[in-house]
Amino acid sequence: MKRFLPSLLLLFAFLLFWELYCRIGNISKIFLPAPSDIIRALFANIELLGMHTAQTVLEALIGISIAIILGVSLAIMIFLFPRMRAAVYPLLVLTQTIPMIALAPLLLIWFGFDLLPKVIIVVLYCFFPIAIAVTDGLSSPDQNAVDLLKSMRATTAQILKYVRLPSALPMFFSGLRISVTYAITGAIVGEYVGAYRGLGVFMQTSANSHAIVLVFAALAITAAITLLLLVSVSAVERIVVPWKKV
């Protein structure tokens, strides 16, 4: 908690400045609502926001789970078949050059308004950092440990199991931390283009009806969920990687 204190103080100072600016400057709530207005609006619409949030979180969690499976599997394949690296790596980078906001309408046309296109967007957002982190983690273990296993006549699979995978775990979690920050954004981008439910739809309809305070309420929830996901990843890392202080 102590290490987050400076950030919390800075956040508090920013919110205080914002509140005072809105109140003293007599700024219209339609243009820029004060933080206190946002909190009031959030609690007043808690049920509606809860329903949309649940949908966005579901899309994000499914997407990140698939991204983990695909990212780790691809990284292992690249490690086991080094020639694959030359073929796949540039394509991996290429996926990141595609603007998701342009891809989202196409996915909508192909897969409809349901869960699938949003999940695909989340996967595309989250897959890359995980795959790259694990690929780098697998190919840069402690060479002394690899030599030790070789001296024991360990097979490639055993070296992967006993040395490379455990040593790649901290890098996997670094990649995962980046991915979870993209996950909610990815889901919202997908919902923005077309959906029945989700924070993206909520923000869009709120903005269209000039309910700026509700857009801010949804943004606050987005930030809170992303933060919660980050904290969860760190908590899991502490359990899975107990030898490393997080």
Next chain:
Amino acid sequence: MNSLTSAKLVVKNISKSYGTSDKKIGVLSNIDLEVNSGEFVSIIGPNASGKSTLIKIIAGILPADSGSVSLSAEAVPHGHFHFSKSEYRQEKSVAPHGHFHFSKSEYRQEKLVAPHGHFHFSKSEYRQEKLVAYMPQDNALLPWRTVEENLLLPSDVREIPRGAMREKVRILLKEYGFLQYASFYPSALSGGTRQKIALLRMTLHEHSFLLLDEPFAPLDALSRLSAQQWLLGLVKKRQGSALMITHDIREAIFLSDVIYVLEKSGRILEKIRVSLPKPRTHEDLGTPAALDLAKKLFSLLLPAQI
């Protein structure tokens, strides 16, 4: 306590170079050396003289361009063996040569069972596996494994069930006063303790030949002295042989029966027998004989360094 069957190592005409065919850099050139049963032999040389490459070739980690490494245990018989089951169980240090029915993993699990039928190891594989234990430059204790799990690593690689091995590990840790660290991660241990745990890992499977690549390099001067003394005790107690890489003249004199001096071009410059009486203490390093030897080694290494 487990005692080990000492091994003899013969390295003949080993050469190694790195790089492409256009640009080859020679690292080792026609290396001949031997380590007799029960001997502690050091290889001393300047940086980049190929010491670590040599020990990795002997450990089977790197291939040599030419030459051969052969290891033999005194008790390794050739041809068919004639033990009864009970005799074989009593005489587990005997390396069998003949026909066995075991798979590799089965054999690894149950060294004591008298084998019958076809045996799938080649003779050299068997000897290498049974005889050699290697310790890399930094102890290579896996940071994600506790002390106990680190000691279990060789048996995990050999697919030996953990049950019996865990008991063996605990007995070994207790014997050397480290049982309280069994559930600790290596990062929680001092540098000296980490090195000693790594050395214990080498002895668990009754390897009789220890290959040590600068085992005490990460330690401060005081910890190094105590660890050296400890290693001598361990090797003596286990009746093993050792080949150690070092660039510390005093360490080489204190521990070794024989010192090979390697020059920068990767050739053996000289083989020196250390005639100091055993058992040794660090005070012995102040005797005229030890000082003369140190001076000789220094004079050999100084031009080698340039």
